[in-house]
Amino acid sequence: MSGPRGVHPRHELDELIHAPVRFSVMATLASADEAEFGFVRDGVQVSDSMLSKTVSALEKAGYVEVRKGYVGKRPRTWLRLSRRGREAFGAHVAALRAIADGAVPPAQPGTSR
Template sequence: MNTTEGRHARHRLDELIHAPVRLSIVATLAQVDEAEFAHVRDTVEISDSVLSKQATQLEAAGYVKIRKGYIGKRPRTWLSLTPTGRTAYTDHLEALRTIAEGR
């Protein structure tokens, strides 16, 4: 058995956030308090269906809050990171930095 198991920073990577599309979504949301669905979709350059699926997975993990409402008569969806999501993202970035810097 390897005595260093669990010490390498890769063990701290969040598998849910690590996927490129979900990482891009979380990174976009980390910059704001809340973002409209269309803004996130356009920023990350994905389709509505891909964003919907990925946001639902992040919501199920408690990382993203999905809020629905209206502007006038037009339905809108807003996304935001939860405190849990912000912490997971920060921890994931720190693990990536540690790996990249060879620490």
């Protein structure tokens, strides 16, 4: 099970994205140009505070961008993946795909895993 550089694909996983809620949020935003806070919350099935905390962590890492706006008089918060976030999620998914495909890495002579 080797990645593009001959390493196990688990090394390509992004620890920040790997947490379940963060992964779900990133997966939702990866499919969208932009998504409203409530839409993401409902899809991921978490509370407002949990999503806020998750978004803060992802924003701090530079993966998510937050935009505040209004629809009529109602305040709305919009979330989107930054370019860096989209690249990181793409690499994470590629690593998951490699693991799911279950390719066995070539054994290195004289080494044990």
